[in-house]
Amino acid sequence: MLIGIDDTDSNEGMCTTYLAALLADELKAFGTVSDFPYLVRLNPSIPYKTRGNAALGIEISLFDESLESKKELISFATNKIEEYADLSCEKTNPGAVFIFDEAYVSLRRPLNDFFKKAVTDVVEIEEAAAFLKSAESDFSNSVFHISMKNGRGLIGALAVCGAVLNPDWDATYEYLAYRLPKNWGSNGGPKRFVETESLILADKTTAPETWDTIDYDKKSKPFPVCVPGGNDPVLFGIRGDSSDAVLKAAKCVVSEEIERSRVFKTNQGTDAHLILAESFSDMLPLHSYLSKGTVSSKSETIEGGHDIFQIQDDYGNFLKCAAFEPTGDFRHIIRELIPGDEIRVCGSFKNETLNLEKIKILKLAEEFESVNPNCPICGKKTESAGVGQGFRCKKCKTKTESKAEVLIPRKISVGWYEVSPSARRHLSKPLIRYSKDELIS
Template structure:
């Protein structure tokens, strides 16, 4: 591009609803449409925000991309017009926002937008904060309805201007419009073949233990399937192996999915706040209690004695078996989000296991057989040899669990949660259910 072209970052959020549309689709569509009079630079971004926010539409994702153009106003008008016509504006919870950051403002806005990006992933931000920041920085933006989408749009721009964060990639394919809302055709055997060929460089395409095609959504949105992986090459290789209905378009996004970016490290339970996500070390205080609905909940205590309920909800399937094997005294680290004073577990690291034992009638030292009770408070007696003992024998039991990491299955994993497949080999993790 010649020197009279200017770079511009465009951030978009909250254009979808539970009934349709997808912000990543709108981003891909706009990039294709703008390519006739703009040049795209760098990878487009798919940014997942704080997963505990209750007023999110579906995946709480925003997108951003960077273009070089001669007429920024032309680009702005086109993007605003297309959001106006394509966003699910009739839905009460859909409140789009779009932000435009010109190259002349990159330096002055970079730091504050970067801080805002990290806060939007970890903390709770209100709409007025986003509007105030956009106004303070003098950015061009458009807020539709209450403008909640400005939060994600600003965050995505901040991610684009501050690229040094851990990232992965997602190859998203989109359906032809006439097929939206109809049953999807993606050959399940090809998904398992692609997973077998590319795992662990790609992950969460399928859930082998629960026989679920995780990468194929069930909602009536434009996405056909999405493949997540460590590199553009890995996700592209997997897609080459997948057999499906014809697609309208596709896009590879750089993303913060699978990074644990949402997690804060809590030194104690007093540090914990609602609608935030944490890494917390503690000691199992009670064995798990499975309640109606199949949810398994145990109490975790910190070193000060404060406690919090930790839950493996029914959708975590076989992960609950791990939780049910924990006993008081086990030392663990839990990873997860706090809602309603309960930590929703995404994975755990078992640091040490408490000894489990039971009391048995003692063995006879002469014949080796178990003694019988001699009566209340009268100890034990061997009927054959006549030997006696006063106290029962304490026997250590083998634990049906090992130290190490355990994670929820792919069918229950949150977008931001880092799968064990992305952990370093030196972490010596376990892969239950793979």
């Protein structure tokens, strides 16, 4: 069987991953729990999300497959959700789905479609409710759900079930360590202690198999990206390509006492949210895209340090692109783009603007400047002979009628560029994960 859970956290505290880690430990009384719970990030542009828009899934082989045992498990999980969910938050609307027996196989394909849509598209509560109504009718005593408040969490709960049932996708891993409950920020606990030097060691020991542990782009000192700043239970998280890599990195970390930890299987760092858009006119709000175009205007830095520029596709459509201040040194690359540069862009589309996650410069335009010509004899720079009188060399007495056009060296080159690690979205694929073929394609 499997359990899908979503939307128990809030902006003020709690974390659905903690509830999943807790359940993965305590549900061992009911059966054998899979090694890695699933942590699936959904569409990052959805406005209803609390923080990271993650849904959690747990797979179990039951000791007792009777209906009574199943209902006991559902009751146990429901009580835990009620105990730990931050129901005081307006955005927190928990949902959980339980799938047993024959439904486990029969719903594989439709749930996979639901999973893919929840990562790339907009899914409404009514769609999740209709899916469950049909499934519970077709598979009586094999599909159950619980919801609280408006039940928006049912969307993620169904989506993560689709991920668990269809594991044929680019999977990464995250090790998450949790604080002692007495130290949670919402309980007035102390500031997190995670030694930055130990995180640097963890990064140097395991990179490129792990990533986004430290942001070295910060001007003052290395910034620990993997340590959150809010009131939630997470102490730190290490992301990587394998469970071995994240566990190896975690062993390097010096921190305050850890209550529990868990390695999750996840779709983070995969670009699963990106949709290929041939034309900018195909772009819809609250979706994320991969597209290409030609720069049509130089970047303008607006109030707040954000950089805005425009590109044009092959169909004559224009698209405004933005590199926001938190993206760090990435903005310096954007400021070097000039009209005529051909680029590939990745980002989320909102307010008629593509918020950039990374770009690839495909071709650089040539830029020239007019300068006083060199003397054809001695090679030295000539001087103006007066208004409308051309240029002359004092030494050789040579004369040239007009200025020379000289190619300006570009400060950027063809290739991929990405935002700083501290500004990266959970789903955005870091360049460190790209294969050689992906980097040159």
